[in-house]
Amino acid sequence: SSELTQDPDVSVALGQTVRITCQGDSLRSYYASWYQQKPGQAPVLVIYGKNNRPSGIPDRFSGSSSGNTASLTITGAQAEDEADYYCNSRDSSENPLFGTGTTVTVL
Amino acid sequence: EVQLVESGGGLVKPGGSLRLSCAVSGFTFSSYSMNWVRQAPGKGLEWVSSISSSSYYIYYADSVKGRFTISRDNAKNSLYLQMNSLRAEDTAVYYCARDSAGSTAFDSWGQGTLVTVSS
Numbered sequence: 001s002s003e004l005t006q007d008p009d010v011s012v013a014l015g016q017t018v019r020i021t022c023q024g025d026s027l028r029s030y031y032a033s034w035y036q037q038k039p040g041q042a043p044v045l046v047i048y049g050k051n052n053r054p055s056g057i058p059d060r061f062s063g064s065s066s067g068n069t070a071s072l073t074i075t076g077a078q079a080e081d082e083a084d085y086y087c088n089s090r091d092s093s094e095n096p097l098f099g100t101g102t103t104v105t106v107l
Numbered sequence: 108e109v110q111l112v113e114s115g116g117g118l119v120k121p122g123g124s125l126r127l128s129c130a131v132s133g134f135t136f137s138s139y140s141m142n143w144v145r146q147a148p149g150k151g152l153e154w155v156s157s158i159s160s161s162s163y164y165i166y167y168a169d170s171v172k173g174r175f176t177i178s179r180d181n182a183k184n185s186l187y188l189q190m191n192s193l194r195a196e197d198t199a200v201y202y203c204a205r206d207s208a209g210s211t212a213f214d215s216w217g218q219g220t221l222v223t224v225s226s
Contacts, residue, residue: 033212035152042202042219043144043152048212086152090211095166096142096154 022087032070116220129203
């Protein structure tokens with residue numbers, strides 16, 4: 001079956017830029033969406049489609065894709081961006097599939 | 108304001124059953140596909156099931172196929188998940204999530220309801 005692989009942990013200095021990657025074969029055919037989840041809270045959609053932000057999501061969040069890799073970039077990371085981030089795409093049966101998740105620590 | 112509120116979680120013994128509900132408001136429920144997504148304690152997100160706006164298309168993850176049944180009542184603005192033959196590995200927070208119109212994303216989520224399967 002398909003997999004979406006993310007680095008487990010990433011750290012970034014306050015105000016700096018961090019890129020979170022998601023790798024999987026399905027990303028050659030489908031855009032990834034990205035979700036932010038803080039402890040004890042439900043996930044929140046931050047990026048979808050080619051590079052679209054839902055209303056209320058700061059423009060420091062952006063998305064990109066190349067080949068089998070999708071990326072979420074936080075430009076000028078803030079303390080409140082410390083969270084778990086999950087990518088999402090489709091599996092070989094075209095059902096939703098989440099990535100393994102990345103914990104972002106803002107130093 | 109879009110709101111999704113899950114209920115029905117609790118403690119159940121292995122082999123038991125539980126029915127989750129998700130009451131929605133703030134949007135035209137009958138126009139959107141809906142999903143259940145779960146998260147085991149300390150683990151990542153796992154898609155469980157999807158249902159189209161008219162209930163014509165229904166899909167399940169292999170891990171729950173044959174045991175769980177998704178349904179909806181558009182007149183009551185409600186989504187359901189009937190869970191039978193529950194196992195310890197079904198222990199998780201269960202979220203209902205709305206499909207984003209025109210994309211494969213989940214654009215609105217409920218706060219989740221905890222299901223614990225234990226003897």
